[in-house]
Amino acid sequence: NAGVTQTPKFQVLKTGQSMTLQCAQDMNHEYMSWYRQDPGMGLRLIHYSVGAGITDQGEVPNGYNVSRSTTEDFPLRLLSAAPSQTSVYFCASSRGSGQPQHFGDGTRLSIL
């Protein structure tokens, strides 16, 4: 199993551009989530999904959209990039609530 795969690993955008961060898992996990990590802030939940067709907002959802059309994929869309969205983004999956999170390697995103 590859686990959780995130692409791209690095990306530089200009303010106002849009893009999609990809996340795929091959463990048949129901739960998937997106976090952003900023210095001194830990990991903050952006959006999450408890199954295909179901998504919900986390702590910091503004400026981001998600969809979950399949169990495997959970893409994160930046609608109009802003410098405040410069961060490292992690996708994670788990079998369910109260189960260990499996993280991807992260995407380092810079917005100029």
Add this chain to the structure above:
Amino acid sequence: GENVEQHPSTLSVQEGDSAVIKCTYSDSASNYFPWYKQELGKRPQLIIDIRSNVGEKKDQRIAVTLNKTAKHFSLHITETQPEDSAVYFCAPVLSGGSYIPTFGRGTSLIVHP
């Protein structure tokens, strides 16, 4: 997350010393209490977890203890080694809301050789 506090934010120890990191949470109905380790530039990885029906769990040099009455759980690392240097996060699953773990802000552990 605002309902999870982790202390200290930085911990510096000499190789061979013990290290203790404490995590306090607000939700008395929480039932899953994991700790994650993140090395520089890497992904967070689970190192140990405990569930609400157990008070303590050990795995070689690491242990987690849970005090549900006081709503805190702690990570204990004995005989620290330089490779233990990393950022450690507690991430309890709070019962109200997302069912997704709420991460503390992290503790940077530095083990000096």
